[in-house]
Amino acid sequence: MSLLGSLVRKVRRSRRVKLTLLLAPPLAFLAIWFYAPFIITGLYSLDMITRAREIVFTPSLKYYERILGWRSGLTIMLRSLYFGALTTAICLLISYPLAYYISFKVKKHKDVLIVLFIIPFWVSFLLRTYAFMTLLDERSFINNILLSLGLIQQPLQLLYTDVAVITVMVYDYMLFMVLPLYANLEKLDKSLLEASSTLGAGPVSTFFRVTLPLSMPGILAGSLLVFIPAVGEFVVPALVGGPNNFMIGNLIYQIFLGARHWWIGSALSILFIAMILVLAIIYLKKVGSVGPSF
Amino acid sequence: MYSVELDNIVKRFGNVAAVDNVSLKIRENEFFSLLGPSGCGKTTTLRIIAGLEEPDSGVVRLHGQDVTDVPTHKRNIGMVFQHLALFPHMNVFENVAFGLKMRKVPKNEIKDRVKAILEVVDLSGMEARRINQLSGGQQQRVALARALVTEPSVLLLDEPLGALDLKIRQHMMVELKNIQRRVGTTFIYVTHDQTEAMTMSDRIAIMKDGRLQQVGTPTEVYFKPMSAFVASFIGEAINLIRGRIQDGILTTQDLGQPILVNHGENSSEAYLAVRPEIISIDNELEGLDNILDGIVRDVIFKGSYIEYRVEVGPRVFVVHQHSRALMQRNFTVGERVKIGWRRNEGAIIPSSGV
Amino acid sequence: MKKTNLFLMIFTVFVFIFLYAPMVIMVIFSFNEAKSLGVFTAFSLKWYEKIFTNTEVWVALYNSVWVGAVVTAVSIVLGMMMALAVTRFSFVGKPILDALILIPIIIPEITEALSLLVMYVFLNIPLGPLTVIIGHAAFDVAFVTVVLRARMAGYDRTVEEAARTLGANELQTFFRITLPVMYPAILAAGLLAFTLSFDDLIKTLFTTGPGFKTLPLIVWSSAARGGVSPDLNALSTFAISISLLFAVFRIRAEKKMRGV
Numbered sequence: 076m077s078l079l080g081s082l083v084r085k086v087r088r089s090r091r092v093k094l095t096l097l098l099a100p101p102l103a104f105l106a107i108w109f110y111a112p113f114i115i116t117g118l119y120s121l122d123m124i125t126r127a128r129e130i131v132f133t134p135s136l137k138y139y140e141r142i143l144g145w146r147s148g149l150t151i152m153l154r155s156l157y158f159g160a161l162t163t164a165i166c167l168l169i170s171y172p173l174a175y176y177i178s179f180k181v182k183k184h185k186d187v188l189i190v191l192f193i194i195p196f197w198v199s200f201l202l203r204t205y206a207f208m209t210l211l212d213e214r215s216f217i218n219n220i221l222l223s224l225g226l227i228q229q230p231l232q233l234l235y236t237d238v239a240v241i242t243v244m245v246y247d248y249m250l251f252m253v254l255p256l257y258a259n260l261e262k263l264d265k266s267l268l269e270a271s272s273t274l275g276a277g278p279v280s281t282f283f284r285v286t287l288p289l290s291m292p293g294i295l296a297g298s299l300l301v302f303i304p305a306v307g308e309f310v311v312p313a314l315v316g317g318p319n320n321f322m323i324g325n326l327i328y329q330i331f332l333g334a335r336h337w338w339i340g341s342a343l344s345i346l347f348i349a350m351i352l353v354l355a356i357i358y359l360k361k362v363g364s365v366g367p368s369f
Numbered sequence: 370m371y372s373v374e375l376d377n378i379v380k381r382f383g384n385v386a387a388v389d390n391v392s393l394k395i396r397e398n399e400f401f402s403l404l405g406p407s408g409c410g411k412t413t414t415l416r417i418i419a420g421l422e423e424p425d426s427g428v429v430r431l432h433g434q435d436v437t438d439v440p441t442h443k444r445n446i447g448m449v450f451q452h453l454a455l456f457p458h459m460n461v462f463e464n465v466a467f468g469l470k471m472r473k474v475p476k477n478e479i480k481d482r483v484k485a486i487l488e489v490v491d492l493s494g495m496e497a498r499r500i501n502q503l504s505g506g507q508q509q510r511v512a513l514a515r516a517l518v519t520e521p522s523v524l525l526l527d528e529p530l531g532a533l534d535l536k537i538r539q540h541m542m543v544e545l546k547n548i549q550r551r552v553g554t555t556f557i558y559v560t561h562d563q564t565e566a567m568t569m570s571d572r573i574a575i576m577k578d579g580r581l582q583q584v585g586t587p588t589e590v591y592f593k594p595m596s597a598f599v600a601s602f603i604g605e606a607i608n609l610i611r612g613r614i615q616d617g618i619l620t621t622q623d624l625g626q627p628i629l630v631n632h633g634e635n636s637s638e639a640y641l642a643v644r645p646e647i648i649s650i651d652n653e654l655e656g657l658d659n660i661l662d663g664i665v666r667d668v669i670f671k672g673s674y675i676e677y678r679v680e681v682g683p684r685v686f687v688v689h690q691h692s693r694a695l696m697q698r699n700f701t702v703g704e705r706v707k708i709g710w711r712r713n714e715g716a717i718i719p720s721s722g723v
Numbered sequence: 724m725k726k727t728n729l730f731l732m733i734f735t736v737f738v739f740i741f742l743y744a745p746m747v748i749m750v751i752f753s754f755n756e757a758k759s760l761g762v763f764t765a766f767s768l769k770w771y772e773k774i775f776t777n778t779e780v781w782v783a784l785y786n787s788v789w790v791g792a793v794v795t796a797v798s799i800v801l802g803m804m805m806a807l808a809v810t811r812f813s814f815v816g817k818p819i820l821d822a823l824i825l826i827p828i829i830i831p832e833i834t835e836a837l838s839l840l841v842m843y844v845f846l847n848i849p850l851g852p853l854t855v856i857i858g859h860a861a862f863d864v865a866f867v868t869v870v871l872r873a874r875m876a877g878y879d880r881t882v883e884e885a886a887r888t889l890g891a892n893e894l895q896t897f898f899r900i901t902l903p904v905m906y907p908a909i910l911a912a913g914l915l916a917f918t919l920s921f922d923d924l925i926k927t928l929f930t931t932g933p934g935f936k937t938l939p940l941i942v943w944s945s946a947a948r949g950g951v952s953p954d955l956n957a958l959s960t961f962a963i964s965i966s967l968l969f970a971v972f973r974i975r976a977e978k979k980m981r982g983v
Contacts, residue, residue, distance in 0.1 A: 090812060097808040101801040101864060102823075108861040109827055112838035115845050128845055173738050176731040195742045197970035198963050199922030201939050205946050205959050206745040209752065212760055212951045216748055219761030234950075246741070278727070307831025309925060314946055324833045331837050341841065344834040355829050421884050441887040448888040454881035458903045467899075468889035519889065 113348070119341035138342035148326065148343070155323040158237075159306035162244040163252075166301050167294065169245065170252040174293075175286075178260035189257065196250040204314055207243045208234070211315060235317035243311045251300035259293025260286075299358045303351055323347055370433050372397045372523055372555040373418055378427035380413055387413040388424070389579035395523075395557060400549050402558045402566035405576035406602070411559045412451075414576070415525050418557065420444050432522060442471070447516030447554075448525040452532060453508055455500045461487075461511055462496035468519040486518040489551060506537045513545075517552055524549075526558045530565060542568045563603055567591070575599050592644065593716045600642040600718060606676075606687045608648070610641040614717065623684045629658040629712040640718040645689040647714045650677060650706055651698075657709035661686075665704045675699070679708055746963065753956035760951055770957035780941065780958065787921050787937040790852060794859040794920040795913050801860075802867030802912065809868070810875045827865035835862065836929040843930065850932030858926040863916045870915060874908035907976050914973040922966065938962055 118124050121134040142148055177188050195203065210217055211233040218230040233239050263286070271281040309324030316322075321329075327347070330340035373395040380388040388410045395401045403411040416422040418429060420441035429437045436444055447468075456464050462483055469479045487493050490510040500508065509529060516524055526545075530538045546569045549556045560566050566573050567587045575582040575590060575598075583595045594600035600607045610628065612621030617632040619641055630641055654660050666685065667678040670692075677688045677700060688708055700706055756765035774780050809820065827835070839858050843850060882904060886896040902909075924939040931940065942962065945955050 094808055094812045094814060097804045097812075098820075101805040101808075101868070102820075104801055105823065105827070105861065105864060108839070108857050109835070109865075110823075112835075112842040115842045116834075116838040119841065124845070169738060172731055172734050176735050180728055180731060191739065192742070194967075194970075195746060198746065198966050199924075199939065201922070201924045201942055202959050202963055202966070203746070205942060205951075205955070206749040208946065209749045209760060209951045209956065210745050214760045215951075216752070216761050246745070249742075303829060304831070307833060309833045310943075324831065327833060327837060331840075337841060340837070344837060348830055348834050351829065351831060352826075419884075419888055421887065440892070441884075442890045442892050444888075445890075446888055448885065450881045450885055452879065452881060454879065454885035456882055456885070456900060456904070458906075467886065467891070471886075471890035471895060515885075515889065525888075 113345075116341045116344055119337050120345045122338055138338050139346065141339065142342055142346065151321055151326045152323050154321075155306050155308075158241060158244070158308075158322055159302050161241055162248060162305040163298050163302045165241065165245045166249050166252040167298065170249060170256055170297065171290075171294075174253050174256040174260055178257055178263075179265075192253060193250065200247055201310060203247055204243055204311055207246055208315055211239050211243075234315055235320065237316075237320050239315040240312050240320045240322075243315050244305050244308060247311065248301045248305055251304075252297035255296035255300065256290065256293040259290050259296070263289050295358065299355070303354065307347065307351065370397070371395060371430070372399065372432060373557065374428075374430040374433075375414070375418070376428040376430070378414070378417060378424045378429070380410075380417060380422060380424050386579045388417065391427075391576075391579070391581050393574060393581070393584070395555060398553050398555055400546065400556045400558065400569055400571045402560060402570040402573045403576060404560055404563060404566040404573050405582075407561055409576040410579040411561075411576050412527055413579075415527055415557060415559045418523070419446055419448050419525055445519070445521055446523050446525060447519060447521035449512045449516050449527065449529040451528045453512040453529070455508060455512055455515070457500055460496070460500070461492065461498045461503070464500065464511055465515045465518050468515065472519060482518055483514075486514045489517070489548060490514045505533050506541065509533065509537075509541060513548065517548075517554070521554065523555045523557060526556060528560050528562075530560075530562075538565075545569055575602065577602075594642055594718060597640055597718055600640070600716075604644060606645050606689075608643045608645065608686050609718075610643070610684075612639070612641070613637055614639050617712070624661065624682055626661070630715060630717055631713050633717060634719070636717075636720050638720050641715045642718055643710055643715045645676070645687040646674070646691075648686065648688045648708050648710050650679065650688050650690055650700065650708050652706060654707040654709045658712040660707055660709035663706055663708055665700045665702055665706055668700065668702060677706075679706060681708070749956050750960045750963070752953060753960045755953060758953055760953070770954045771961070773954045774958045774961065779936070780938075783936045783938045783941045786852070786935060787939070790856055790859065790937060791917045791920040793856050794863055795917045797856070797860045798863035798867045798916045799909060799913050801864045802871055802916075803909065805864070805868045806871035806875055809872055810878075811880075824865050824868050827862050828869065832862075832925045836926040839926070840929045850930060852932075852935055854930045854932065855927050855935065855937070858930040859920040859923055862926065863919050866919060867912045867916050870912045871905075871908060874912075875905070878905065911973055911976040914969055914976060918966070918969050918973070921969070 115124070118130065120138055122137060123131055123134050125131055173192075177185060177192075181188060198206075209215060212218075213230040213232060213234070218227075218233075221227045222230065267285055267289070268281055271285045272278075276284060306322070307324050308322055309328060312320050312322045312325050313328075316325075323343070327340055327343050330336050330343060334340075371394045373393070375391055375393040378388050378391045379386060391410070391414060393414075403414055405411045413422055417424050418431075420429075420436070420439065424437065427437075428435055431444060431446070456467065459467070465483045465486065466479050469482060474482070483496070484493070487495065490513050492507060492510050492514065495503070495507070495511075500511070503511065512529065530541055533541060542565055545556075549569075556569075558566070558569065570587060572584060572586055573590055574584045577598050583590055583599045585593070590599060590603055594603060594607075597609060600609060610619065610621055610623070612619045612623075612628070614630060614634075614636045616635065617630055619628040619630050619639070621628070628641060649657065661681045663679040663681040663686065665677055666680045667676075669676040669678075673692055674689045675692060675695060677690065679686045679688055686708055751763065752760055753770055754766050754768065755763050756767035756769070757763075805824070809817070809824075836858065839854075839861070842848075843854055848854060883896050883900055886900045887893075891899065922939060923937075924943050927937050927940055928943065931937075936944075938958075939962075942955065942959060945952070949955075
């Protein structure tokens with residue numbers, strides 16, 4: 076065995092070399108096209124990029140200060156959190172009974188029901204939102220029926236309201252609540268419920284003392300999966316809401332492409348991302364890993 | 370020339386030495402087993418022979434040639450894996466033909482050789498079957514055919530029967546031995562099951578904690594264990610008596626009388642190992658070198674034999690007697706008996722094996 | 724007890740109506756003769772005729788498909804490399820890598836899209852199909868990695884060792900064993916990547932250049948401009964049928980994978 080030959084073989088069989096070859100291209104791609112943009116956004120938010128697109132090394136927090144002292148901006152941020160929380164709560168209230176029913180009460184064709192539930196979510200987010208617009212429109216089929224039945228005198232103004240924004244978000248995001256809940260309830264050992272009832276607990280106390288506590292991981296997972304995208308929602312308020320129902324996503328959009336103030340827009344983006352990441356980290360610490368379940 | 374030689378092989382995983390200075394010489398056309406409890410390093414040793422693991426130090430030789438740095442695919446070996454590792458996307462023919470294709474054998478020849486080897490393993494006409502259409506035993510045979518068709522110089526088998534149920538396993542043991550005789554290749558067989566190793570092997574290597582304990586024929590390792598570990602690992606039960614050996618006499622505090630053993634080295638500390646079936650039991654015994662008085666404490670009927678536990682002073686001896694003896698005489702719990710054996714029927718475990 | 728069950732059943736039925744009604748009504752009214760969204764007068768294909776004779780729709784469909792195809796290819800290759808690295812090697816910093824892969828999935832899409840736009844403008848990169856493809860792929864790579872990795876976790880690597888003992892070198896093993904065995908998982912991940920790209924609105928909206936439109940962009944701009952209209956119903960119905968078709972392919976690929 077020549078020394079050179081065995082060296083070449085060592086390199087060829089070296090796991091480190093292989094690992095580097097495998098990891099370098101995807102990581103470089105992510106670094107350049109996913110992470111670098113955020114760094115540039117960060118530089119803008121710290122006032123380190125001038126109008127002439129030159130980098131200056133005099134960071135300043137003035138845009139963050141400006142945002143925090145900006146009333147209508149803060150109103151919109153708070154509204155986003157509020158809308159996000161409300162959407163999550165309503166999703167939970169609708170999804171829990173549904174998941175509970177399918178998991179506990181349905182005997183045959185459970186899978187069919189779940190697939191039937193998932194099918195509408197195969198349709199893209201935008202198209203689902205648009206489809207819901209056709210119901211909310213004042214010339215819509217529903218308004219027409221209500222009018223002809225004489226239940227209302229004038230067509231209901233449903234579009235461009237808070238109700239519309241929340242309803243459509245619930246419609247769009249329900250999947251993310253139902254799937255983790257259902258997976259959790261399915262895993263739950265049903266004999267625990269029987270054990271509870273043999274110990275003298277009625278169905279109500281069994282539910283509140285056994286089922287509900289055991290399904291907390293599912294509830295938490297679903298809540299995070301709904302809350303994070305809901306807070307950052309952009310399409311729904313833009314299509315079925317008006318300026319009075321705008322959320323943080325719409326605000327960022329307005330500042331960037333309407334006002335063209337990239338510095339404030341960047342600061343707002345960074346604040347928003349930080350908020351989401353903090354939420355996600357708190358969640359991951361509490362619950363463990365999130366697996367996208369579809 | 371030896372088929373496989375291992376010289377001082379060491380392989381560490383982290384701080385644990387999975388294989389600790391193992392040297393072996395495996396002969397041509399030998400059915401050789403590596404036997405030991407899980408985690409003893411037997412599979413790692415096999416994988417080092419295959420080139421699937423690189424030893425930290427030591428040399429691997431196949432037919433006298435140093436292959437330590439040769440990658441797996443150039444070693445001309447065959448291997449049957451624990452979970453078979455049949456290619457799920459190929460049918461029986463494609464699975465078996467794979468190794469020949471890699472060796473660029475002409476198409477016609479591939480056909481003939483696959484056909485021939487499928488006959489050997491008794492799977493003729495199954496070429497087009499998909500893997501998941503086969504029974505466990507058939508899959509086993511496909512794996513074997515796939516590994517044998519390239520006519521490897523050594524066939525490595527990593528607990529290939531582990532997944533099968535008992536009946537098929539017993540059948541496959543006989544089958545494997547027959548196939549080995551027919552193809553005339555060195556088989557190296559890894560198992561934790563001593564029955565498999567005993568049934569098929571010409572020689573057995575027993576491993577523990579990465580070290581070789583003993584290499585020998587099945588009868589050697591059974592009747593002449595070289596360490597306390599081998600003695601208790603092999604076989605169902607063994608009586609181990611610890612004591613001092615001087616001029617063919619073992620003295621121990623447990624027993625009131627000296628025990629006669631084979632003449633050999635003197636040793637201040639050694640074991641005498643006596644298999645239960647070697648010991649005779651009766652009310653009166655004569656003509657044996659060692660005869661002890663005892664009381665029967667347990668009688669367990671095991672089918673082809675009976676197990677007696679006989680108390681002798683503070684010790685309990687396990688004695689096996691052929692069931693046929695039941696026709697004449699059986700002993701009951703509490704009965705006074707004598708047990709005995711000849712001095713040359715016990716094995717002395719040297720102090721190095723204690 | 725019986726009453727609760729009945730209540731739950733009725734509740735479930737209502738949820739299903741809630742889920743399906745918007746799309747069913749939209750599909751029905753896309754076949755309406757009249758322009759009305761409230762009264763169905765007669766069956767007609769005229770709105771379909773209108774959209775299918777509109778070259779802008781065809782161009783957008785073509786753009787969506789080829790962008791989706793390129794994005795799929797890029798994200799499968801890169802995602803596969805990453806998934807292989809993560810599942811087959813142990814190295815320090817794996818938790819960091821996990822986080823780097825997970826972050827693109829968690830971060831709100833709009834901030835991602837706008838940041839990318841900021842960088843494009845900052846670096847003077849002209850906006851167009853290429854910038855759209857990059858935008859989609861940057862996200863899809865992470866997604867494909869997560870999906871492939873979950874699938875690879877159950878993959879038995881001894882088939883590769885078996886191939887090595889039979890004389891296959893590393894490349895032969897990869898192309899004849901690894902890829903074919905993983906093919907259904909790759910197909911499923913690929914279809915998912917394609918769907919993500921095909922349906923994407925936000926990143927396309929911010930990273931596209933003048934004149935380059937995809938199907939979701941057309942739906943978006945006419946819905947944002949003019950609200951609900953029958954021809955948009957027809958276009959959406961058409962797009963929905965494409966989405967469903969792909970979903971069926973994906974499910975089939977996954978079923979096939981489980982069969983192996």
